[in-house]
Amino acid sequence: MKPALEVKNLRKVYEGGLEALKGINLTIPQGSFYGLLGPNGAGKTTTIGIITGLVNITGGSASVLGFDSVSEFRQARKLIGLSPQELNFDVFFSIGELLELQAGYYGLSNKAAKERTTVMLEQFGLTEKRNSRARELSGGMKRRVQIAKALVHDPQIVILDEPTAGVDIELRHMLWNYLRQINKEGKTILLTTHYIEEAEQLCETVSIINDGNIIVTDSPEKLTQAHGMSGLEITLTSEVADLKLDPWLYHLIDGKIHVNIDHPEKEMAKVINQISEQGGGIENVRIYRSSLEDVFLKLTGKSLHEEDEKFETQEALLNV
Amino acid sequence: MFSRGFWVIVKREVKRFMFLYKQTLLPSVISSGLYIIVFGAAMGSRIGEIKGVEYIHFIIPGLVMMSVINPAYQNSSSSIMQAKFLRFIEDILITPLSGLEISLSYIIGGTVRGVVNGALVLLLGYFLTGLQIDNWFLTFVYLFAVAWAFAGAGVIVGIYAKSWDSIMVITNFFFMPLIFLGGVFYSIEMLPDFWRNFSMINPLYWMINGLRYATLGIAETSHEFSLGISILFAIFFSSLASFMFSKGYRIKT
Missing domain, CATH: 3.40.50.300 (P-loop containing nucleotide triphosphate hydrolases)
Incomplete structure (x- = not known):
């Protein structure tokens, strides 16, 4: 055709x-x-x-x-x-x-x-x-x-x-x-x-x-999926010393754990289990995912909305 | 030969000037009426006859040409300029119509306006002076050919112009002097040699002379040459207009 x-x-x-x-x-x-x-x-x-x-x-x-x-x-x-x-x-x-x-x-x-x-x-x-x-x-x-x-x-x-x-x-x-x-x-x-x-x-x-x-x-x-980021943002009730989340990498930003995962829905339970096993108490878990806007910004270096420049993307947050 | 879309643009062009009749039809009738009254009735009795016809009748073919040339030119040039300026020309450019069809449809729109204006002035001449047309068919041929030529010139200027001033410059600095020097109000035999020779290279003189032959049966020069000039200009201007439209000159980026 x-x-x-x-x-x-x-x-x-x-x-x-x-x-x-x-x-x-x-x-x-x-x-x-x-x-x-x-x-x-x-x-x-x-x-x-x-x-x-x-x-x-x-x-x-x-x-x-x-x-x-x-x-x-x-x-x-x-x-x-x-x-x-x-x-x-x-x-x-x-x-x-x-x-x-x-x-x-x-x-x-x-x-x-x-x-x-x-x-x-x-x-x-x-x-x-x-x-x-x-x-x-x-x-x-x-x-x-x-x-x-x-x-x-x-x-x-x-x-x-x-x-x-x-x-x-x-x-x-x-x-x-x-x-x-x-x-x-x-x-x-x-x-x-x-x-x-x-x-x-x-x-x-x-x-x-x-x-x-x-x-x-x-x-x-x-x-x-290919150009954006997704993962979990976890708020703990108490800090865990030397937390290890194998095989994932994580960042600690403003007291919250950010774990980059391709399929956060599938992996969420495993992540939560690992934190619990190491004595961590969990207050809140949120899935984050890059939008097409983030992908666009990443690929072109420009925003589609000049007036929306102040909007911080999830990725920008993770790069702090 | 032409698609239905072509005739729709022609219809659009005719509807446009009919909608604006106060600007497109009445002014030439009123100004021609004034010319007939002031030049013909007031001065005619003092001038007497030219080439065996009353002065008031002698000037009517020239007035008719004035009423054909300007409106035909203005119609296509201003219609294209407006469509360019307000960018609704894109509505037509995206259709399956060729540059030739689009340019010819604008030319026909201008031609219709020119012929209608010319016919109205002839009618006015009949009512005000009792003018009798010598050759109806040839009169129509001249009206049509000259209107076509100047509607074509209007398309060219409409495409080329970047501002409304450009359109008026052509009218005020080219057409009006050429019309007035084209023997509208006098026979060129009354002129000194220099101006007589100048008139001979003025295409509008030949066009007016040709229409005078068609309407009154008198001519200062060859009527066949006048017809040839009118048709040549019609072909030249419409070919150039179509070429410019086909290439998208100043219309497409």
Whole structure:
């Protein structure tokens, strides 16, 4: 089966010499929910831009269900729906007209465009706003219109660039549920997001991109296992002299024992037994596990959230 | 030949200028009406006839061309500039439409506006002065070819421009002088040699001269050459516009 999206040795050098993509490779299977994570300027939007025809290619290739994004752009672009990060709307038309026009650009007949528009408006709770202009809508509603526009021609592949940026939690969860639903129905979804939780919740596979290179690709679980840390944080009622926890290493931080273990749930009982046998009393045991955010920070040296820099990760704590 | 998406952009372009009719249709009708009243009725009686036609009728083809050239140019240039500026041009760039289809759809949108404006001024000429058209078909051909040429120029400028000023610079510093020096209000035979020779290298003179032949049946120079110039410019500007769109010049990064 052909991959939904395939990028081979993709390069992009902008005027002025900035090399935004340095020969990246990506294979996104049909029906998958795929995340592309990276800090600002990593190359996410450039990659999406090349796939969708917004950015000219410098080298390599991108294909959509086997159709080359340049030489077979008609077939390729018909299969894709894009929701860009920025909320930009044609200012002359109502929401209903915008959706009908967008469907028409993709070749839908008047009747089909009207039907799909009605479906999308209902799906995103915009039916009452059909005759409103985009400028009259709240930020959350504009985001719904943006995503409805990407889906109005019923594409097989949906590319969402920061789809929940600036939306409230209720809408975010509504969108998550909808995206899960259309993914289950067979649509391939490529998502870029600043919200790590979003990637953890939704994506089966994640690629981390930094400085124009794909650093790593795997499922969020495997990434945290391979590149993160997990273990037990144990608070003792009384200190134990010369505590030995064979075969594990531990650190004593703020009077608490931190034991690094790959599978803390399985090993917890053995650790507790060893402490008890050496006369230690246990007040509290907590399992800690690195998040995808920690993995991202470790691999890129950057946080996805500039404003969240103050957040201390578990690993940072262990390195004190 | 063209996909359905292509015609949807054309429809969008036409709906846009119809929606903005107070800015896109009425001004040229009002200004042409004023020109007819002030230049034609007030001064016409003193000037008398030119080439055997009343002065008030002599100026109408030039006024029609003014009403075709500027709106056709403004339509495509401002529509593209606005789409670029507000970035909703991406809605079209991501669709399965080729650069040729996108540029031609903008050109047709501008052409329709130019032809509608020209037709409205001709209608005004009929009501205000009793103008009778000599050759309807050729009149339409001239309106269409000239509107197409300047809608094409509008696409080129719309793509190239980085600010609204650039669009107005072309109108104010190129089109308006060329229109006024193109024999709208006079026969170039009335001019001194220098200005007569200058007019002969002004393409707008030939276009106005051609339309004057089509509407009034009089021409100072070869009407066939005028038609050739109009069609040549239409082909040149639309080809360049399509090339720029296909390459993504200043539209794609």
